[in-house]
Amino acid sequence: MSGVALESPVDPADYPLPPTLGIHRLPTVMSGMRRNIVPVLHEQFQRFGPTVRVYAPGIAEFVFVSRAADAERVFISRQDIYSKGEEYDIPALGLRTGLVTSRGARWQRDRKMINPMFAKRRLDPLAENMTRRIVAMTERWNRIRDGETIDIAKEMMRVTLEIAAETLFGTDLSEAEIAETGAAITEVLEDMLLIGASPAVWVSAALPRMRLDSAAHGHWRYRRIARRLRQLDALVQRRIDDRRDAGVSRNDFLAMLLEAEDHKSDRLTHREVMAQAVTFLGAGHETSASGLSWFWHLLAENPAARRRLLDEVDEVLQGRLPTAADIDRLPWTKACFSEALRIHPPVYLAMRTAHQDDVLGGYRVRAGSTVIVLTHEIHRDPDIWPDPTSFDPSRFLPGAGKDRPRGAYVPFGGGRRICIGSQFALMEGVLIAAATSQRYLLDSAPGWAVLEEGATTLRPRGGLPMVVRRRGSGTHTASA
Numbered sequence: 454m455s456g457v458a459l460e461s462p463v464d465p466a467d468y469p470l471p472p473t474l475g476i477h478r479l480p481t482v483m484s485g486m487r488r489n490i491v492p493v494l495h496e497q498f499q500r501f502g503p504t505v506r507v508y509a510p511g512i513a514e515f516v517f518v519s520r521a522a523d524a525e526r527v528f529i530s531r532q533d534i535y536s537k538g539e540e541y542d543i544p545a546l547g548l549r550t551g552l553v554t555s556r557g558a559r560w561q562r563d564r565k566m567i568n569p570m571f572a573k574r575r576l577d578p579l580a581e582n583m584t585r586r587i588v589a590m591t592e593r594w595n596r597i598r599d600g601e602t603i604d605i606a607k608e609m610m611r612v613t614l615e616i617a618a619e620t621l622f623g624t625d626l627s628e629a630e631i632a633e634t635g636a637a638i639t640e641v642l643e644d645m646l647l648i649g650a651s652p653a654v655w656v657s658a659a660l661p662r663m664r665l666d667s668a669a670h671g672h673w674r675y676r677r678i679a680r681r682l683r684q685l686d687a688l689v690q691r692r693i694d695d696r697r698d699a700g701v702s703r704n705d706f707l708a709m710l711l712e713a714e715d716h717k718s719d720r721l722t723h724r725e726v727m728a729q730a731v732t733f734l735g736a737g738h739e740t741s742a743s744g745l746s747w748f749w750h751l752l753a754e755n756p757a758a759r760r761r762l763l764d765e766v767d768e769v770l771q772g773r774l775p776t777a778a779d780i781d782r783l784p785w786t787k788a789c790f791s792e793a794l795r796i797h798p799p800v801y802l803a804m805r806t807a808h809q810d811d812v813l814g815g816y817r818v819r820a821g822s823t824v825i826v827l828t829h830e831i832h833r834d835p836d837i838w839p840d841p842t843s844f845d846p847s848r849f850l851p852g853a854g855k856d857r858p859r860g861a862y863v864p865f866g867g868g869r870r871i872c873i874g875s876q877f878a879l880m881e882g883v884l885i886a887a888a889t890s891q892r893y894l895l896d897s898a899p900g901w902a903v904l905e906e907g908a909t910t911l912r913p914r915g916g917l918p919m920v921v922r923r924r925g926s927g928t929h930t931a932s933a
């Protein structure tokens with residue numbers, strides 16, 4: 454022995470179970486899931502402390518955690534025992550078995566195959582496509598009256614969908630097809646959420662010979678999801694057929710997925726290509742759009758931060774369009790976006806199944822429980838983030854936050870299953886922020902209360918009306 458004392462292994466049996474909400478609270482939690490689970494859980498954390506369990510014997514055992522150390526343990530240091538489990542049968546209703554929902558060896562193979570598509574050398578050239586779409590958006594705005602109020606949440610949904618669709622399919626999609634795709638994806642994700650929040654589904658999943666996926670397939674909304682997915686499949690298939698007929702080689706994500714399909718030793722089946730394409734649209738569009746909506750709202754509410762952003766954008770870009778190389782030259786702009794993702798994380802929770810008994814936050818977590826990491830709560834922990842609801846982008850300037858614990862900032866999750874699109878999303882966010890701010894100022898609409906809605910992503914409830922004003926030739930006005 455070296456003489457170094459070994460840390461005694463933790464025996465979960467020595468720890469108490471977390472404060473538990475009985476089965477009678479399940480309807481409150483479930484109905485919160487349909488509308489906005491965030492304040493419902495916040496209230497429970499205030500009453501019972503940072504770890505709360507909801508237990509319905511034979512039906513479900515959820516453990517909600519809200520501390521950075523829990524996120525670190527679940528996502529990173531004990532990720533071997535916390536993996537995606539049956540709870541992902543619900544997202545799989547809409548996203549099928551693509552990268553978000555797959556597990557085990559299948560996920561490992563797919564992640565390895567898809568990782569190169571998100572490498573920097575592949576992403577950088579996408580900046581040009583992104584700015585083209587952003588300019589098209591500002592040109593649409595040129596046609597409205599200066600000072601008009603428009604729904605910025607809708608605009609962000611549109612531009613991020615256009616970017617995602619173009620990244621996946623190249624420039625093949627018509628405006629009508631893009632709109633049809635957006636409507637289908639939105640409906641699929643919403644139906645998926647409502648099925649997951651249905652107590653009837655969880656209760657019937659607990660019946661003999663039933664599983665969560667078979668119970669969910671019995672829900673009427675699943676028929677609508679299936680119809681919408683068939684519509685999306687047909688669209689993807691048309692694109693595949695077109696390019697096979699034309700024999701043209703492309704450089705978009707669909708071409709890369711098809712290459713992986715043709716690869717002899719380790720191929721994606723046709724069905725898998727479809728699942729990855731739908732996953733890409735589903736995971737990569739509303740998330741970014743919600744993050745950007747919050748960004749614009751927070752920027753409008755914080756004039757000093759906005760002035761600094763405008764100064765940075767004007768000085769660095771000197772009126773030209775931003776490129777991938779500019780991302781690191783715009784640290785304040787990037788910090789503003791990162792800070793928006795902290796205060797209002799679009800993916801406000803993450804779920805894992807505990808495969809062994811463990812200890813989280815001083816409480817025993819039993820094998821088989823579904824652990825739900827509340828990113829929203831972690832991002833507002835006052836012990837880590839002083840004055841947590843104030844917008845302070847300097848928290849994310851280069852060199853800041855070195856002492857912050859791992860797990861304190863997890864808008865993209867962490868560990869092996871960290872968001873594959875995080876660099877894509879950051880580049881897109883900075884480009885949209887910069888190229889739009891060069892041309893327009895967005896101010897809060899008077900009298901409109903901006904509230905959070907925890908739907909498929911955390912978005913502004915009822916949209917985000919903002920007043921849109923053109924900026925003078927490259928320099929911002931005194932009122933900016």
Ligand code: HEM
Binds near residue numbers: 732733741803804866
């Ligand atoms: C601001 C925008 C985004 C946010 C906040 C976000 C957030 C997240 C989070 C939190 C996870 C992990 C979920 C978990 O551990 O349970 C995740 C996974 C994932 N995201 Fe994102 N995401 C964003 C943008 C994107 C984009 C643009 C794409 C695609 C282009 C994308 C594709 C994916 C995929 C495929 C996964 C699953 C990765 C895996 O399990 O291997 N995301 N995202």
